[in-house]
Amino acid sequence: MVKTSFLLLSIILLSACYQKKNKSNDNIPTDSLNYPFKTNYGINWVKGDEKNALVVLNYLKKYVDGDIKGGLQNFADTVIFTSDNFYYEGTRDSLAIILSAERAKQVTVLKDFETWLTAYYPDKDDTWVTLWYTEKWTDKTGKQDSLNYIDDVLVKDGKIVKYQENVRHYVSKE
Structure with missing residues (x-):
């Protein structure tokens, strides 16, 4: 015992x-801590207001549904939008024309989310929403494809001002 x-x-x-x-x-x-690299933006962030994530998710839901103009109501009047081999800086209305043409090539679009994070940077007074998801689509010829995304979205005053799509193309194992 x-x-x-x-x-x-x-x-x-x-x-x-x-x-x-x-x-x-x-x-x-x-x-x-002695980091081996310096950041341009900083690492001082706190959990941000989830209403900002809702703004971004509402845009993406409208995109999936094919309502580009409705989705872009979540954007500021002037916006920056970047993606794989694409850079746009200008008005929301001109972006609507570009995105509508791209979405029109697809019959169906699905987004399968892993998660998202809303981060507020007090030093910059900026809120970023980062999303991790896979987009799957079928084009008008019946071809199906998908991409893995990590999007970083800057939201100010309840509007998207900068949208950065970061994609990873799947590589065939053949």
């Missing part, structure tokens, strides 16, 4: 020391 109690007490004490050691590492201020 004494051996069992001693063993149990030893396990509890070791566990407490291990937990205390791990928790103390979580409280290291980031400014005391």
Whole structure:
């Protein structure tokens, strides 16, 4: 009995020391870390307001449904939109023409989300929504395809001002 109690007490004490050691590492201020790279934007962010994610998701839902003009109501009057081999800076209305032409090539579009994150950068007073998802579509010829996306979207005053689509093309294993 004494051996069992001693063993149990030893396990509890070791566990407490291990937990205390791990928790103390979580409280290291980031400014005391020596990062091998510097960021242009900064790493001082906090969880952002999820209403910003809703703005972005509402745009994407309307895109899936084929309602480009309705979706672009979530954009500011002037916007930057970038994607794979594409850069646009101009009015929301001109972007609508470009996106409508692209969406018209597709019969169906589906978006399968892994997750999203809303981050607020107090130093910049900026909120970014990052989304991870796979888009699958069928074009007018019946061909099906998909891309993996990581989108970074800057939202200001409830409107999308910058939309960056970052895509990964799937490579055939053949």
